[in-house]
Amino acid sequence: DAGVTQSPTHLIKTRGQHVTLRCSPISGHKSVSWYQQVLGQGPQFIFQYYEKEERGRGNFPDRFSARQFPNYSSELNVNALLLGDSALYLCASSFVQESYNEQFFGPGTRLTVL
Amino acid sequence: AQSVTQLGSHVSVSEGALVLLRCNYSSSVPPYLFWYVQYPNQGLQLLLKYTSAATLVKGINGFEAEFKKSETSFHLTKPSAHMSDAAEYFCAVTRGSGYSTLTFGKGTMLLVSP
Numbered sequence: 001d002a003g004v005t006q007s008p009t010h011l012i013k014t015r016g017q018h019v020t021l022r023c024s025p026i027s028g029h030k031s032v033s034w035y036q037q038v039l040g041q042g043p044q045f046i047f048q049y050y051e052k053e054e055r056g057r058g059n060f061p062d063r064f065s066a067r068q069f070p071n072y073s074s075e076l077n078v079n080a081l082l083l084g085d086s087a088l089y090l091c092a093s094s095f096v097q098e099s100y101n102e103q104f105f106g107p108g109t110r111l112t113v114l
Numbered sequence: 115a116q117s118v119t120q121l122g123s124h125v126s127v128s129e130g131a132l133v134l135l136r137c138n139y140s141s142s143v144p145p146y147l148f149w150y151v152q153y154p155n156q157g158l159q160l161l162l163k164y165t166s167a168a169t170l171v172k173g174i175n176g177f178e179a180e181f182k183k184s185e186t187s188f189h190l191t192k193p194s195a196h197m198s199d200a201a202e203y204f205c206a207v208t209r210g211s212g213y214s215t216l217t218f219g220k221g222t223m224l225l226v227s228p
Contacts, residue, residue, distance in 0.1 A: 004157070033215065042118075042204050042218030043158070056215055090157055103216065105150075105157035 002026070004093050004106035012112045013081050021076040021109045025093030031055075032074040033103060034066055035090040043090055049074055050096075078111075086113045116141045116207040120219035128227050133177075133192040135222050137205030140186065147188040148206040148216065149179055158204065164188060175199070200226045 005024045013019050025032050031050040035043035045058040049068035063079045072093075078085055088110050092103035121136040139145055146165050150158040162173025169181045179190045188205060202223050206216040 035216075040220075042206075042220050043216075045215040045217070048215055058215070092158075102160055102163065105159070107155075107157045 006106040023091030029093035118219035135190040
């Protein structure tokens with residue numbers, strides 16, 4: 001079975017631009033979470049979606065937004081990019097939203113903002 | 115709120131030596147605890163998890179961890195290091211009931227020398 005897939009693998013943008021990152025969860029998984037991992041740090045929670053509804057949001061500005069589609073895939077959008085948005089963006093899927101459920105991580109999208 | 119402290123950003127061991135990676139957590143409610151491993155340019159892979167069953171948890175690749183409530187610790191160990199264990203290791207905590215997201219530590223890079 002395919003794991004969590006993310007696209008693109010790498011992305012280079014300039015300050016002020018907009019970016020869209022995509023995630024396809026494991027088949028049957030209904031929950032998708034997004035994390036930002038800055039170099040040298042642990043991942044930080046951005047959003048969780050379950051059954052196409054936002055169920056949680058981390059401490060990120062409104063420039064960050066996301067959505068989940070009927071097929072449970074998800075997009076993360078970041079507007080007005082800043083240099084500090086350069087990071088590895090990880091998507092994780094799980095069958096349900098509850099905390100006991102293991103989250104499976106994708107390989108990530110490496111975003112570089114110049 | 116939950117938090118995780120990983121002592122030591124880098125740990126160096128020789129091949130065949132004991133691996134000990136330290137994790138202390140803070141949680142106002144009973145936690146679930148996880149150890150993830152990240153190889154270069156890859157996403158996170160779950161090594162093991164504690165979800166209030168046995169306090170000694172065995173994971174993949176010969177790793178295990180012991181939950182000690184009195185010490186608020188969840189240290190990761192492996193009796194004999196292998197070169198392939200070289201990677202970054204993250205401890206994470208979540209609330210042990212209902213909906214909750216993962217809070218990660220800053221990570222510990224394990225270096226294995228021949």
